[in-house]
Amino acid sequence: MTDTAGSAPPSTVRFRIDLGYDGTDFHGWAVQPELRTVQGVLEEGLALICxxxxxxxxxxxxxAGVHARRQVVHCDLPVDLLPRLAGRGARTREPADGLVSRLRGVLGHRGAPDIVIHAAQQVPRAFDARFAAVWRRYSYRLADADALRDPLTVRQTPSLRGTLDVGAMQRSAQEVVGLHDFLPFCKPRPESTTIRTLLDLQVEREGDGVIRFDLRADAFCHHMVRALVGGLVRVGSGAWSVTEPAVLLARAGQGAIREELPPLHLMPAHGLVLEEVGYPEGERAWAQQAATARNRRRVEELGGSARPTI
Incomplete structure (x- = not known):
């Protein structure tokens, strides 16, 4: 099987699968030896079917501990599997519908009620779940002293003492929207850039008093959402000024290194939910977006120094 769009052998056909999961009992998405992960359980189910x-x-x-309401994956399945997925006679259906039905059944039998398969569709090889995406949207829910504590959502809602200033956090959030080097709010990985475009960031108090953060970006760096929310919580508590997050981004754009910046204030993982992933329309747009996404961004885009991004 293959990781990249357009290079799969002709003996396979590509499927897009939309799914969601409660991350509480998973050690994250990626396969890890001897640990229960979302990818591990999903791929075990697909292997049984194929x-x-x-x-x-x-x-x-x-x-680990992060949830997804609408995650997207792609995989390349053997062509000779299609007739079995389609069924026979009066039970004939689209292979994608058969894949959903079989995958739901396998996951149910294997005791994985915390993964929900929403839908599947057969797609051209230009579709790449990772690189063809144009944005991802996350939410983070947090209960402060003014929130009503709901026992049915406690596994998805961290709590803290004191009351946060939602207005100050919202004002601060608007100052960090846009194209920036988000080094102050992520853990950089080797050979990866920390430059991202934050398309939207909203902070509001819901009817039950729980504070909800909504973030949408072209992509997110490692721990970026939890660190951004942590920075805004510092603003809401009065530990930081409203302008501090934007000041830190400006320092990064001018060449500051990670060691010169404040330590990350990471919020607990269980408040974070991947809400949805956005894609352009059509095979040509998928291919164009995938090519663009694979090109690393450089710090010169920010109008800053020549510090190389990693």
């Missing part, structure tokens, strides 16, 4: 190992490519990896 009678061969299957590799999945995901729109965005999630850490």
């Amino acid at each position: 009678a061969t190992p299957v590799r999945t490519v995901v729109a965005g990896r999630t850490d």
